[in-house]
Amino acid sequence: MTMRILTAVLRTIRNSRRLAIGLLILGVMVLLALFSPLIVNAIGGGKDPIEVAAYEKWLVPGPGHLLGTDQFGRDVFAMVVKALSVSLQIGAIAGIISTVVGVIVAFVAGYKGGWIDGILSTFTGILLVIPTFPLLIALSAYAKNVTLFQVGVMISIFAWPFAAKTIRSQVLSLRTRPYVDLARVSKARDLEIIVTELLPNLLPFIGVGFASSALGAIFGLVGLEVIGLGPGGVVDLGQIIFNAITTGALTLGAWPMFVVPIVLLTLLFAALNMVNIGLEEVYNPRLRGVAGE
C-alpha cells in the first residue's frame, strides 16, 4: 500500500508543473533549514555570528556580511537562515496538528452525518467567521514563556477549521460512492472503511488542508512577532521584521533586514499556494487548466 501511495504521489507531481514548482521551492527551503546549523557555522567561521556584538553594528552588505549586520552587530544572513528554519518548524507543527484535528472532525461529521454533523459543522462555521487574530494575540500575550511547540498548538486551535471544511465536503461526496456501499454491505467496520476506502482517496485534499493550515500558522506567528508578542527565546522571520521596524532600519536604509525576510516568506507562501492549487487541479478535472496558463 505504501508503494501504491508513493507511485500515485509521483504521478500527481508529474502531471502538474505548478505542484512540482511549489514542492521544489519548499524542498530547497527545507534543505536550507536542515543545514542551517552548518551554514550559520560557516558564516561565523568558528564563532557564533548571531551572538550579540559578534561584529560591528549596522555594517552595510558586503563580501564579509552578505546582508550586513543589525543593531547588535549580529550577521543578518545567519539570522535569516536560522529564522527560516523556525518559521518552517512552526508551519510543520501547526500544520500537522490542525490537519489531524481537521481530518478527525471532518470524518466524524461527514461520515456519521445527522445531528453530529450539524453540531460540528455549525461549530466549524462559527470558528471560520470569527476573526481569530484577536484571540490569538490575546492568548499569546498571556502566555509569555512558551516553547515553539506550545505556540504551534495555540495556532492550531484556530487553524484546524479550514482543513476540516475542505475535507468534510469531500467525505460527503465520497460517502455515497458505490465502492463505499459495497464495503458497507460486506460488513466492513466504519473505521475500516474510513482507513482503507476513504482516506487514500482523500490524500490530495488532506494535502490541501495541510498546506493551508501551515500557511495560516506561519502567518499567525509572523503576525504575533511583528507586534512584539511572539514567544520568547526563538527568532523567526517575523521577529527580524519586528526588529527592523522598532530599530528604525527603514529610516537607516538597512533594507536587507526587512526585505530579505519578506521575500523569503513571500516565496514560502507562494510555494504553499502553488502546492494547494496544483493538488486541486490534478484531482478536480473541472479545474484542470482553469487556473492554468
Add this chain to the structure above:
Amino acid sequence: MTADAPPVVAVDKSQDSAPSRGVRAWLSRHPLAAYAIRRVGIYFVELWGALTIAFFFFRLIPGDPVQTLIQTLQQNYMYNQQASTELIARYQQEFGLTGNMFSQYVKYMEKLVLHGDLGPSLINYPTPAQDVILRALPWTIGLLGISAVLSWILGVLLGAIAGWRRGKLGSAIATNLSIALSHVPYFFVALILVYIFAYSMGVLPARSAYDSNISPGITPEFIGSVLKYGLLPGLSIVVIGTLSWILSTRMLMVPVLGEDYLVYAEAKGLKGWRILTRYALRNCYLPQITAFGISLGFIFNGNVLVEQLFNYPGLGTTLVTAIQQLDFNTILGVTDIAIFSVLTAVLLLDLLLPLLDPRVKYWK
C-alpha cells in the same frame, strides 16, 4: 464548547417541523420568506455561539485585570499604598468579575444585549469600552470598508478579463502573480510601500490618520488629509485583496465561457466587451458576493497589523493597545464587534442574493 451546540439543532428542528399546519402551508407558498426566517434563525445561533466562545475564551486565559488597573493607577498617580481588599472588591464588582464563571457570563450577556454595555475599559479608565471602540470604529470602517469593496470590484473585473482572455500573455501573468501573492499578508506590502514612498521618496506620510495641524471636521482640508494619510494603508490592502479576487473569479469564469449562450451571443455579432460584462460576468460574480462577506473576517485579521504599523487610530490599534495592558473588556468588545460585523454582513448578502439572482430558489 460542545455545550453551545444542541440549541442549533433545536432551532433547525423547530423550523423544519412547525407544528401548525397553517404556518407550514404559508411557508411552503412563500419559499423566500421561509428561507429568510431560517437564515435569520441561523444568524442568531451563530452570533450567540461566537460571542459565547469569545467570552469564555478570554475568561479562561489567566491574568488579573483588576491588579493591572491598580498597578496602572499606582504608577500614574504615585499611589504607593497597597490596595485595600475593599478597593479590589469594588473594582471586581465594576469589571463584572464577581461570582462564578457562569454568572459572570449571564451578567455580561445581559449588559451587552440589553444596554449595549461592554463594561469599563482599562486603557482609558473609566471610559466604557464601547465608547473607546466607537471612537475607533469609523476609522476602521472607512479604511477597511473602502479597501475591501475596492479590491472586490477590481479583482472581479480583472479576474473576469483574465478568464476571458485566457491563453494570452497578460492573463497568464495576472494569474501566476495572483497565485504567488494572494496569500501574502497585507502588512508586507505596507512595509515595502512605507519604505519606498514614506522614507525613500518622502512623498506620503507613514503614521497616523490625518495631519495633526488640521482640526477634524467636514472641511476640504481635513478630508484631503484623511485621504492622503489613508492612501498607503488602503493601498496595501487593495493590492493583495485584488490579487486574491482575480484568482477566484477566473476559476469561476472559465467554465462559464464554454456555455452555449455565449457562443450564441458571439454569433449574434455582439461586441466582446458587451458579451463579457452583460453575459459572462453576470454568471460568475454572484458566488463572489457571498465570498465577500466571509472574507471580511480575514481582512479584519490582516488589517490589525496594517493599522498597527501606520499607528492608524482604528480598531486594530485599539486592540493591540488593549492587549498590551490586559484590558479584557476592550479586547472582548473589539472581538465582539468584529464577529457581529462579519456575521451581519454575511447575513445581509445572503438575504440579498435571491433578489440579485432570479435562478436562486430557496426551496427547503
